[in-house]
Amino acid sequence: xKIVSSAASAVLxxxxxxxxxxxxxxxxxxxxxxxxSDYMFRGLTQTWGHPAIQGGADYTNPNGFAAGTWASSISxxxxxxxxxxxxxxxxxxxxxxxxxxxxxxxxGYMYPGADLDEAGLRSRSFNTLEANxxxxxxxxxxxxxxxxxDYFAADKEQGYDGDTRGTxxxxxDGTFPLSDAWSLALHAGHTHYTAKLATPLSNGARDASYSxxxxxxxxxxxxxxxxxxxVTHATDDAFYHRVSNFVNASDTRNVGGTRxxxxxxxxx
Numbered sequence: 001x002k003i004v005s006s007a008a009s010a011v012l013x014x015x016x017x018x019x020x021x022x023x024x025x026x027x028x029x030x031x032x033x034x035x036x037s038d039y040m041f042r043g044l045t046q047t048w049g050h051p052a053i054q055g056g057a058d059y060t061n062p063n064g065f066a067a068g069t070w071a072s073s074i075s076x077x078x079x080x081x082x083x084x085x086x087x088x089x090x091x092x093x094x095x096x097x098x099x100x101x102x103x104x105x106x107x108g109y110m111y112p113g114a115d116l117d118e119a120g121l122r123s124r125s126f127n128t129l130e131a132n133x134x135x136x137x138x139x140x141x142x143x144x145x146x147x148x149x150d151y152f153a154a155d156k157e158q159g160y161d162g163d164t165r166g167t168x169x170x171x172x173d174g175t176f177p178l179s180d181a182w183s184l185a186l187h188a189g190h191t192h193y194t195a196k197l198a199t200p201l202s203n204g205a206r207d208a209s210y211s212x213x214x215x216x217x218x219x220x221x222x223x224x225x226x227x228x229x230x231v232t233h234a235t236d237d238a239f240y241h242r243v244s245n246f247v248n249a250s251d252t253r254n255v256g257g258t259r260x261x262x263x264x265x266x267x268x
Contacts, residue, residue, distance in 0.1 A: 031057045034265040039072050042169060042189055043212025043234030044255045046085065048075035048245075056087075064094045066105075074111070078255070079126055080246040082114025093134070103134045107145070109152070116153060119246040126153045130169075139176060145169040151193065154208070162195040185216040185230075203238050210236035210256065228263040 032055060038045055039052035046052070056070030067090040074085050091105025109128045117123040128151060134143035151167035154160055171189035178184055189212050196206040216230030234240060234256030245251035 028060050028062075029057060030060075031055070031268045032265060033268075034263055036261055036263040038259060038261045039074065040214075040232050040259065040261060042191055043210070043214070043232050044240065045253075045259065046072070046074045046078060048077045048253060048255075049259075050075065064092050066091050066093075076114070076118075077245040077247055077251070077253075078243075079111050079114040080116065081118030082111040082126070084112060086110045086112060091132075099138050101136045103136070105132050106130065106148075107132060116157070116246075122157055124153050124155075124157060128152050140172065140174045143171050143173070145171070154193070154195070156198075159197050159199060160193075160195040161198040164193055164195050166194045168192045181220045183218045183220075185214075185218065187214045187216075188212075201239070205236070205238040208236070208239055210234055210239065212256075224268060225264075225266050228265065229261070230263075231258065231260050233258045 034054045036052050036054060038049055039047045039054070052073045054070070054072040056068060058066065058068035060066045069089075070087045072085050074082060076082055079085075087107065087109055089105060089107040091103050093101060093103025093105075095101040107130045109126075109130075111126045114126050115123055116125075127149070129148045130145045131148055132143060132145040134141055136142075145168065147165055147167040149165055151164040154164040154167075156162065169189060169191050171187065174186045176184045176186070191208075191210055191212075193208045196208070200206045212232060212234045214230055214232040216228050218226055218228040220226045237254075237257060240256035241254045242252040243255045245253070
């Protein structure tokens with residue numbers, strides 16, 4: 001109940017912003033809400049395989065500046081003491097010509113209440129800040145994200161041989177309209193950690209770096225409502241197949257692998 005109520009409060013705020021945007025034809029503010037069967041981030045589940053409620057609001061200026069916020073419920077098994085992820089981001093971009101455009105920005109991930117001390121470890125938040133740069137050609141976007149902090153608290157205290165500042169994520173995304181109502185989105189990405197585990201796992205795995213892929217079909221059944229279904233796959237099964245729950249170390253889960261999801265989303 002704590003997870004749902006925390007995210008629901010944020011979603012209600014986003015709905016209010018969306019209503020304002022709808023009432024003003026020229027408003028630069030848009031909002032979105034969603035229910036998803038499994039919150040997947042870069043190929044890894046953030047909800048321990050359970051559903052999530054999500055919502056966001058975005059501001060776009062014709063001069064190329066954009067900013068926004070987004071929230072989702074998460075699992076305290078991956079983020080001890082936490083129930084919500086809150087993201088803040090801003091970027092600036094411009095078109096180059098009719099086919100090409102570029103954008104650079106910063107993206108912050110925050111986890112209110114989540115801390116490693118909730119799992120009996122030395123106090124450490126999971127908050128992470130990234131810088132990013134993207135180049136778009138027609139329906140394809142190539143984007144590079146680089147962590148300006150340790151990557152979601154991964155450092156020596158979590159058993160790595162160094163800090164993970166500078167961890168990078170390279171992604172290629174493409175969207176393909178299939179009809180007026182249907183579209184297909186394809187994604188490929190690779191996460192490169194700047195540090196490895198100091199002591200290998202029991203199966204010998206040390207490197208947390210991995211690749212992820214996904215394919216999503218979206219059906220726009222009304223002006224502001226859509227439903228999507230997709231499949232994701234994350235590599236490096238040796239590292240992510242048996243990840244321990246922070247709350248109960250004997251509880252393990254495959255947080256990567258091949259997973260399916262369904263999303264119901266509204267935009268305003």
